[in-house]
Amino acid sequence: MxxxxxxxxxxxxxxxxxxxxxxxxxxxxxxxxxxxxxxxxxxxxxxxxxxxxxxxxxxxxxxxxxxxxxxxxxxxxxxxxxxxxxxxxxxxxxxxxxxxxxxxxxxxxxxxxxxxxxxxxxxxxxxxxxxxxxxxxxxxxxxxxxxxxxxxxxxxxxxxxxxxxxxxxxxxxxxxxxxxxxxxxxxxxxxxxxxxxxxxxxxxxxxxxxxxxxxxxxxxxxxxxxxxxxxxxxxxxxxxxxxxxxxxxxxxxxxxxxNDGQPAGIGGPYDALLHALLAYRHLPPGQREVWRGMLDYYVFEKSGDPAAHLPDHAAGVIGKPSPGLFDKMRQIIRQALG
The missing domain is CATH 2.60.120.650 (Cupin)
Structure with a gap:
């Protein structure tokens, strides 16, 4: 060096x-x-x-x-x-x-x-x-x-x-x-x-x-x-x-x-990073900050479990992890991507 x-x-x-x-x-x-x-x-x-x-x-x-x-x-x-x-x-x-x-x-x-x-x-x-x-x-x-x-x-x-x-x-x-x-x-x-x-x-x-x-x-x-x-x-x-x-x-x-400890059926984090680049990187700065807050809340749980105030049957995609939930989320994403 x-x-x-x-x-x-x-x-x-x-x-x-x-x-x-x-x-x-x-x-x-x-x-x-x-x-x-x-x-x-x-x-x-x-x-x-x-x-x-x-x-x-x-x-x-x-x-x-x-x-x-x-x-x-x-x-x-x-x-x-x-x-x-x-x-x-x-x-x-x-x-x-x-x-x-x-x-x-x-x-x-x-x-x-x-x-x-x-x-x-x-x-x-x-x-x-x-x-x-x-x-x-x-x-x-x-x-x-x-x-x-x-x-x-x-x-x-x-x-x-x-x-x-x-x-x-x-x-x-x-x-x-x-x-x-x-x-x-x-x-x-x-x-x-x-x-x-x-x-x-x-x-x-x-x-x-x-x-x-x-x-x-x-x-x-x-x-x-x-x-x-x-x-x-x-x-x-x-x-x-x-x-x-x-x-x-x-x-x-x-x-x-x-990769121990990851729930069965979870999506690929690297794939999600590429999708995040597509969705967030080129937004106006103010809008990017809004979505940073959304990610902190829903994904990184900086305020705790985002579904804690909801009954289990109403939690939807922010509910408890399971292969069935992940399959449902994939279906939603496929529909969104057309």
Missing amino acids: SGLADPPPLDEITGPIDQQRFDQIRAANRPVVLRGLVEHWPAVAAGRQGGAAIVAYLHQCGSARPVTAIAAMPAENGRFFYNSDLSGMNFVKGQGQLGMFLDDLLRAADLPQPPGLAVQSEGVAELLPAFAQANRLDLLAHVPARIWIGNRIRVAAHYDVKENIACCVSGHRRFTLYPPEQIANLYPGPFESTPAGTPVSMVDAHSPDLARYPRFADAWASARQATLAPGDAIYIPYCWWHGVESLDPVSILVNYWW
Whole structure:
């Protein structure tokens, strides 16, 4: 970071985590490093032996279907991002067998300036059933695991509308975390086309242009950072921004995304954000303030339950949550949208 000091380290917990301790971690709503959480995995034992060993292990697990891989030119220095005018991405996509990708990854490790290579967010149970059986996280036995494989690559800071535990299997990964309220200081990019699913920070944290993005200095002041080794994991709370750097020629991570506590059938908050942009953003300022008050009252309940003064049978769409109520609301929205 040019002119900016390194962020302080994230808090850490070492050793096994039982369900009670995990519930406490989640309730604190702060990111934390879980040292050695998956050090017992056979895949981690292979990962500690180096790139060739973990690739051999994955070959032995067998791959059940093709994968989608992305590649960036060597000049991008492993940064998966937009092209220079934001008309597209700086990487290309292709499909093929996982074994071929793994062999390419090993060959690229010997190049002085390799391309950036990655297979991202593939379902482990479908792609590598034997891996899924041998490498399990009992804390999240109900959550499907996803695997990320690549070389020295960088992913811009972004957020997930889920909680996340990410487990380092091979190589080292550096995570830089920012609280959700830093969104304005991270300068999010476009909604419609993104490298990572949700908007990403437009700031290159390796060499931030503070003349163009001056508020990033405030985001960086709030950042916390950690480097994971094989067997380590990190808990990332709901919607925390995180930039991720893979630091070795063969880098593998397994993660778990989940959303406990949300009522069955609820709408997607991200979808609602897009609808809110459509409905509110371009109103005259006075009208926008009126609707801010409406949202505070009905949605964020700043004055308490908006249906508290109504009998249950008359509460309608502000009544108690249920799949039936959410279905009714969807019908109303579909009618309103025509």
